[in-house]
Amino acid sequence: QVQLVESGGGLVQAGGSLRLSCVASGSIFAINAMGWYRQAPGKQRELVADITRYGSTNYADYVKGRFTISRDNAKNTVTLQMNSLKPEDTAVYYCRVVIRGDYWGQGTQVTVSS
DSSP states (O other), X not given: OEXXXXXXXXXXXXXXXXXXXXEEEESOSOOOOEEEEEEOTTSOOEEEEEEOTTOOEEEOGGGTTTEEEEEEXXXXXXXXXXXXXXXXXXXXXXXXXXXXXXXXXXXXXXXXXX
């Protein structure tokens, strides 16, 4: 079994910053991709950013230049630094880890007020 624990969500004003972290633990041999997704009310879950084991990153167009994803392979941790937040970034953010299968965190709420 693999457990994912997310932290760092909260309420912030537009233009502010938040940092999300996700730590994976349990039966982990080697983590392939790690990433962050988000789901706003009434919308489908969508990719925010992901990162391969070797550090290659991929960002959704709407966060490019504002968000930065990073990972620490030794600590099985993925982090999302979110700057210049906008009200439309409000959503539940989920960590996803790909090992032999997909594993998802419980989600952390990010609310950006205008």
